[in-house]
Amino acid sequence: METIRKAAVIGAGTMGAAIAAQFANAGVPVLLLDIVKPDAPSRNALAEGAIAKMLKTEPAPFMSKRAAKLVTPGNIEDDLPQLGSCDWVVEAIIERLDLKQVLYREIDAVRRPGTAVSSNTSTIPLAKLTEGLPESFRRDFLITHFFNPPRYMRLLELVTGPETDQDLAAKVANFADLMLGKSVVKAKDSPGFIANRLGVFWLQTGVIEAMDAGLTVEEADATIGRPFGIPKTGVFGLIDLVGLDLMPHINASLAATLPQGDAFHATNRDLPLIKKMIAEGYIGRKGKGGFYRKGAKGREAIDLSTADYRPAQKAKAPDGRDLRKLLTQSTYAWRVMGQTLAYAISLVPEAAEDVHAIDEAMRLGYNWKFGPFELIDKIGADWLAEKLAADNFPVPALLTAAKGKSFYRQEGANRDYLGTDGAYHKLTRPEGVLMLEDIKLTAKPLLKNASAAVWDIGDGVLCFELTSKSNSWDQQNLELLDKAIDFVPQNHKALVIYNEGSHFSVGANLGLALFAANIAAWSEIEKLVASGQQIFKKLKYAPFPSVAAPFGMAVGGGCEILLHSSAIQAHAEAYIGLVECGVGLVPAWGGCSEMLARWAANKAMPRGPMPAASKVFEMVSTATVSKSAANAKELLFLRESDGITMNRYRLLTDAKAKALALAVSYAPPEAPTYQLPGEDGSVGFAMAVKDFRKKGLATPYDEVVAGELRRVLSGGDADIIDRPTEQQILNLERAAFTRLIKQDGTLARIETMLTTGKPLRN
Structure with missing residues (x-):
């Protein structure tokens, strides 16, 4: 075609x-x-x-x-x-x-x-x-x-x-x-199509029911948010994000085009508060603020009854593990989600041919973790029908037809959905899409522990999957990677490093590192650093190709595994970087040595010992993260030969194809040698950091961390005429990391990152 x-x-x-x-x-x-x-x-x-x-x-x-x-x-x-x-x-x-x-x-x-x-x-x-x-x-x-x-x-x-x-x-x-x-x-040629038809109904219902119940915007968002797998913005935060000024236009269009009996009309009330906010420029994040705004003393929220702003309060989200219980206990959750789920059911087949189309539209158009029919299956279709009837809400015909059934079912390797004809139909992926979640339906991992697993994805290719929290690296998944490297050559051709989490990897497990530091388990920390270096280098020089497939955040150790893979097939939205300095550390699993080698080999870089070291010092000390996979190529986190996949669903397919292509005539790389600037370069880095301090761009502890980083990147005690080996750079990385992890300033940075998710500028 x-x-x-x-x-x-x-x-x-x-x-x-x-x-x-x-x-x-x-x-x-x-x-x-x-x-x-x-x-x-x-x-x-x-x-x-x-x-x-x-x-x-x-x-x-x-x-x-x-x-x-x-x-x-x-x-x-x-x-x-x-x-x-x-x-x-x-x-x-x-x-x-x-x-x-x-x-x-x-x-x-x-x-x-x-x-x-x-x-x-x-x-x-x-x-x-x-x-x-x-x-x-x-x-x-x-x-x-x-x-x-x-x-x-x-x-x-x-x-x-x-x-x-x-x-x-x-x-x-x-x-x-x-x-x-x-x-x-x-989508069908019906008003609002799918996602906005349902999404606007949900938003409007969420606002009206909160006002009627006398809830605060914080309480409403905490209830209709994470417990249902919906982004934490909830209802009011999302309206702020898209803009209050858009809502009247969308509502007016739907009101004019939807048939008279449509449930939307009951939610399309005149809301004087929103008119007032729009008239005064409070149209959300792109204006002076919206339901939330930044005040002089921090975040503020609007009072829905008085229209006055007050300090925002932290509302406790209800437990979402038992949605049926939540919907029974919270009148607000029930009145919003009950009506929304019923409306979603009524849109089949008017707005979409099947339930899966509506689920996909809400997952990808509104970032819901679960589509409405997946939520119904969690709640129970029969229970939902009974509660709707008991509360005098209309029960959609498709829900009545689903009596005793679920909207999705698993039959071996097949996932089926319930059609409007009352029969189940096979749910198929687009041609060329390979998903690990599908492989898991019938396969068992070849290797597995609490933090990782290895899967056979066909054609002689294995997949190494991180399964730890946030796909962070710890001793267990490092050990399993070590086993996988030995396992691949026995009967397989290549290894793909991939998972289907929210992010590829956030790096090393900082919580474990902080715990070990607090009990002075220095030998365990040193062991973790040394084993990470050893195993990542073992992967680099393995007799088979490895292809890493990052998406979302791939930072710290999550970046270092990329740098040691034979090739990378990245999703277009991959945010890659060595961010260790932000938590008071330096890259110690080969991140420094690999980036030095890449920038030194870059033809656009001036020759000599200083340019490459200076570029890496700049990037690592400022915790530079790429803003896309294309930008990662500019920063050399990706090579020009590395691939970029635009569609997230096709990433595993493309990574596997790249691995098979490499396997045809693969030979591991040769070890690099380095030309580093020595003591003169180290002094130059120190002067640059002092200048940043004077300008207020660096903190006192930034200078401490940068002092360790400049020692690594200048080659330690090596002279400018020396040619340090890869192992010597690794030794410098490990020594610098070990010294920093013992510092109070580093421990304070790690603790702040773990508790707030934000870097400490100490």
């Missing part, structure tokens, strides 16, 4: 510009067009301004500054003919049907037949958008509803009409999956 080689986005507002950025992140040239702004210095001012703004925005729409060069700004008056060279045109202008239809006719006049044209609308049905337009245009038209921010939100709702060319829709969906990193969920 032909792919998308060039794209265009029309509308350089927040969403349109960010969609264009995601095309560029995928390596695809993209036109960004908007109207000509009168009296502007450039006819392309709106598009040019959007690109410039995105280069300064955090979180960044671009994965690297290089990607921004793939976006070409233009305007609708001059540049529409350029659409003739595009394979996909995305319309992202204001939500006005009349303006959209005028634009579509202009697009149709210049595009090639077969060019996909899609709207990013979240409120206007496809049938309305294409009404009165030529049949040839209707055949190539669809809705592609991205979620904000497009780089980070994995959901793409795809809506087609009865006349849409299904091959073209498949081409767009395939590109969105493989290149844009989206999980494509097919």
